[in-house]
Amino acid sequence: MLLNPLIEQLQALRLRGMAAALTNQLASTQADGLPFEDRLALLVQHEVADRDTQRLHQRLRWAKLGQNASLEDLDTRTSRGIDRRLLAKLTTLAWLKDHLNVLITGPTGVGKSYLGCALAQAACRADYAVRYFRVPRLIEELTKASIESRKSAYFRALAKVDLIVLDDFALTPLADANRRDLLEILDDRYDKKSTLITSQLPIEQWHMYLGDPTLADAILDRLVHNSYRVALSGDSMRKRADPAVAPTSAATP
Secondary structure (H helix, E strand, C coil), X not given: CCHHHHHHHHHHCCCHHHHHHHHHHHHCCCCCCCCHHHHHHHHHHHHHHHHHHHHHHHHHHHHCCCCCCCHHHCCCCCCCCCCHHHHHHHHCCHHHHCCCEXXXXXXXXXXXXXXXXXXXXXXXXXXXXXXXXXXXHHHHHHHHHHHCCCHXXXXXXXXXXXXXXXXEECCCCCCHHHHHHHHHHXXXXXXXXXXXXXXXXXXXXXXXXXXXXXXXXXXXXXXXCCEEEEECCCCCHHHHCCHHHHHHHHHCC
16 A cells, blocks of 8 residues: 555544654654554554644643743742642642632742743643633723623633633722623632632732722632632742843742
């Protein structure tokens, strides 16, 4: 049988992993002598691995994470006030299965966003749908959706996402419409999906920040009571970073 047409047919069927594996088998002698079913199993395994890789890349592109962060690169040697047992619990991602939230607070530069993005990247690797927003950008997106009369559809789309990351929460004041939109988003997700928030403002001050007591009670009821709380501390790692190693300094939580 002519092999080039076979490889082309595999690619046409979008079995690119099998096509690449077959090409590799033909170019080496490692698979010589293996039974047909073993060689076929190798092709199938390669196809599965290739699809998993492509799916992860798609998840990460859609998530639009603010940083290229990973749990493996977290610097746990530098004390940031985090309970290692809590960190170990969060890395299992069981909170996603239980539809719980994660709230990360601390002063600027201590690695809140990095830790949040690292957990989000792990969620992508575990095949969860993730979306990352800086809160000001989310407000822009909601305003645009409102102008285009598609806010309801936008809310429905957000409600389906397994994990939403809201970075830089409480950085700037929220208008009344923004507070109501936030409540709508959190109400849709309560006990169904997970939300991860990073903020410089301590959780104890969120009620005052939100302003309207009724809306603040409703928002915090859906966000805080079913959450893991991570309070980071310490000096800004940006100030302490050596210029020669600055690109890797963000890996410190």
